[in-house]
Amino acid sequence: MRHRFSVQVGAVGFRIGSAWRGPIAALERLYVGYPKPDVPDMTVRLFPEKPWRRFARPSVAISGDFWLPDAAPLPLRQGLLAAEMGMNLQVALGWRRHLLLHCSAVERDGRVLLMSGASGSGKSTLATMLALRGWRFLGDEFAFVDLEDGRIHPFPRASSLKNEAVAAVRSAGGAVGPVLEGTPKGMIGYWRPPEIAIARMTEAAPPAMLLFPRFGRPENVERLAASETFMLLTQASTNYVSLGEAGFGALTRLVQDLPALAIDYPDGEAGMMLVDRLWGET
Amino acid sequence: MKAARLLVTALRDPETVAGIEMADWTALLTAARAERLLGTLACRLDSRAVPASVARILADARAGADEERRAALWEAEMARRALAPLGIPVVLLKGTAFVAAGLDAGQGRSIGDLDILVPREALGEAEAALRATGWEWVKENAYDDSYYRRWMHELPPLIHRDRDRMIDVHHTILPPTARPTPDAAALLAGAVLLGNGLSVLSNEDIIIHAVAHLFADGDLSGGLRNLWDIDRLIREFDGESFWVRLQERAERHDLRPAVERAARQANDLYGTPIPKRWRVWDSGDPLIKRRLLARDGWGRQGYPFTRLYFFVRSHWMRMPPLMLAKHLWTKAIRKPA
Numbered sequence: 211m212r213h214r215f216s217v218q219v220g221a222v223g224f225r226i227g228s229a230w231r232g233p234i235a236a237l238e239r240l241y242v243g244y245p246k247p248d249v250p251d252m253t254v255r256l257f258p259e260k261p262w263r264r265f266a267r268p269s270v271a272i273s274g275d276f277w278l279p280d281a282a283p284l285p286l287r288q289g290l291l292a293a294e295m296g297m298n299l300q301v302a303l304g305w306r307r308h309l310l311l312h313c314s315a316v317e318r319d320g321r322v323l324l325m326s327g328a329s330g331s332g333k334s335t336l337a338t339m340l341a342l343r344g345w346r347f348l349g350d351e352f353a354f355v356d357l358e359d360g361r362i363h364p365f366p367r368a369s370s371l372k373n374e375a376v377a378a379v380r381s382a383g384g385a386v387g388p389v390l391e392g393t394p395k396g397m398i399g400y401w402r403p404p405e406i407a408i409a410r411m412t413e414a415a416p417p418a419m420l421l422f423p424r425f426g427r428p429e430n431v432e433r434l435a436a437s438e439t440f441m442l443l444t445q446a447s448t449n450y451v452s453l454g455e456a457g458f459g460a461l462t463r464l465v466q467d468l469p470a471l472a473i474d475y476p477d478g479e480a481g482m483m484l485v486d487r488l489w490g491e492t
Numbered sequence: 493m494k495a496a497r498l499l500v501t502a503l504r505d506p507e508t509v510a511g512i513e514m515a516d517w518t519a520l521l522t523a524a525r526a527e528r529l530l531g532t533l534a535c536r537l538d539s540r541a542v543p544a545s546v547a548r549i550l551a552d553a554r555a556g557a558d559e560e561r562r563a564a565l566w567e568a569e570m571a572r573r574a575l576a577p578l579g580i581p582v583v584l585l586k587g588t589a590f591v592a593a594g595l596d597a598g599q600g601r602s603i604g605d606l607d608i609l610v611p612r613e614a615l616g617e618a619e620a621a622l623r624a625t626g627w628e629w630v631k632e633n634a635y636d637d638s639y640y641r642r643w644m645h646e647l648p649p650l651i652h653r654d655r656d657r658m659i660d661v662h663h664t665i666l667p668p669t670a671r672p673t674p675d676a677a678a679l680l681a682g683a684v685l686l687g688n689g690l691s692v693l694s695n696e697d698i699i700i701h702a703v704a705h706l707f708a709d710g711d712l713s714g715g716l717r718n719l720w721d722i723d724r725l726i727r728e729f730d731g732e733s734f735w736v737r738l739q740e741r742a743e744r745h746d747l748r749p750a751v752e753r754a755a756r757q758a759n760d761l762y763g764t765p766i767p768k769r770w771r772v773w774d775s776g777d778p779l780i781k782r783r784l785l786a787r788d789g790w791g792r793q794g795y796p797f798t799r800l801y802f803f804v805r806s807h808w809m810r811m812p813p814l815m816l817a818k819h820l821w822t823k824a825i826r827k828p829a
Contacts, residue, residue, distance in 0.1 A: 211790055223545065225518065227790050249517045249545040255790055275525050275791060306552045454559040 216246050220365040220411045223247025224297050228256040233289030240368050254296035259283050272296040276303035288390050302448040308354035309460040312446040315348035316340045321418035322362040326446045332425035335375040338401055339382050347407040357456050360463045361414040369401040378478050419492050420470040427474035439470040495523035495789035504762050506536045517546050519789025526791035527716045528602040531557030535600030557600040564588045564603040567657050572689050574625040578617050583609040583683045589692040597724035605658040612663035626653050643669050665701045669811045672746035695729040696741040703754040711806040715784045722754050723762040735767050
């Protein structure tokens with residue numbers, strides 16, 4: 211393809227090809243300083259759906275090694291989002307080397323805090339804000355669970371913060387940019403992980419606590435049984451079924467002895483204090 | 493395209509990968525994945541002879557193929573249980589048949605849907621038995637559904653509601669509207685029991701079905717994989733009077749030209765051993781070869797006009813002209829779902 215970029219994020223080597231320079235330039239800025247793979251694991255393609263869409267009202271279709279037939283193209287000014295979605299799609303549909311959980315992850319004292327939840331639960335924002343307070347940022351999208359020893363491998367992509375989260379992270383001292391307005395998910399701002407998170411992207415660590423946060427509710431903490439956690443995480447995994455027995459083994463091991471809590475919190479500050487308190491109790 | 497050629501060469505002569513450069517590895521692996529041959533390639537190559545990053549990707553592909561094999565065999569067993577009360581023969585086809593029979597063609601092969609063959613007169617019962625055990629229709633559209641029932645060699649695809657796996661129930665190996673007419677009764681009569689209540693086609697018929705799948709039933713997309721199946725099957729079944737039996741059997745199924753064409757193409761691309769008298773020049777072969785090698789190093793299909801030709805040809809072969817016109821018209825005016 212005409213324009214190309216490659217980047218290593220944790221265990222995954224990506225290659226992105228694009229018919230336009232714009233999305234590649236944005237990726238180069240966002241991922242400056244990240245290592246490069248020699249042979250990438252996954253390929254993303256950004257291309258015009260019809261030949262004339264390269265110039266006339268250019269719109270970016272997303273494909274690659276894996277794709278969804280109904281993924282809608284994005285306008286060229288949202289090319290970075292298209293690239294990020296393409297990378298997510300490859301991992302979600304194609305990655306088999308680890309059990310993937312839709313979780314954010316941060317590490318402290320060699321132990322990992324996992325946070326699982328739907329979009330809007332605040333898991334990305336919490337992970338980002340914890341990273342601003344000295345936790346090591348492992349990722350805000352996927353937790354890579356080692357199939358052999360259960361440790362969590364980092365995947366420190368730039369965090370994509372949505373709508374109010376942009377202001378929340380900025381007021382906590384984080385630098386957010388670029389910001390894309392009017393995307394299908396509203397406003398999206400990218401937050402680049404601290405250099406230490408990028409430098410240590412190959413260092414895995416064992417999980418110590420799992421939270422299911424819910425933003426915007428009166429504070430409440432509820433302990434979950436291992437069986438319930440297991441069921442919730444099968445829903446939160448993108449490759450549990452395709453891994454077969456290896457996925458079952460890894461997930462069974464993970465939920466045993468791992469404290470799992472559903473937490474409700476009214477705002478970011480209260481969420482942080484709650485996490486600190488619960489982490490101290492583990 | 494260079495990537496497709498790299499892939500063919502790596503499959504045919506695995507030791508040649510020692511000299512491949514990093515950038516070419518990327519193209520080769522991407523093309524292999526797009527052609528659904530990555531698992532096969534991973535089983536062919538020696539991981540110790542490739543760069544570490546390539547070895548990791550190949551190890552993932554092998555693990556993935558093992559899991560697909562396990563899931564495919566389980567799905568076959570589920571279908572066996574559902575259909576056992578009917579007392580009809582259930583013949584496994586394509587990838588599931590290869591792994592169930594332990595054939596070389598099954599090594600690392602990607603397997604998606606379950607394909608089975610049952611006697612045409614038992615289709616109704618088979619469908620009812622599958623529907624009673626959790627399989628559901630996928631095609632919501634009334635035209636598609638009636639098209640399948642009237643004109644296709646298989647039932648409309650069914651998906652199992654719990655396991656989300658698709659089954660294609662065939663009563664023969666080509667649409668009744670296609671020019672060649674395979675002998676479905678002979679396919680069933682020649683089938684071989686595996687000892688677990690399921691059967692596979694006879695050796696010759698397995699090859700002939702692979703050929704029908706490659707040439708007479710589609711636009712050759714995924715053709716490198718189908719041709720690889722044919723190469724492996726020929727190598728495994730080759731022996732005393734094999735070629736005579738294959739030729740007679742192909743004649744019986746009305747597919748002799750297609751079988752000969754596939755053998756020539758496999759010989760050309762994968763070095764499949766074929767008899768001297770099968771090695772003739774044919775004006776259609778180069779274009780087919782070009783279509784088979786259309787995959788580039790980004791996983792895209794090139795040669796748009798060649799592909800368009802084969803797309804048109806696939807419909808032309810499947811339907812008489814008037815019927816084709818009506819079919820295309822119905823598809824064209826249909827509102828998008």
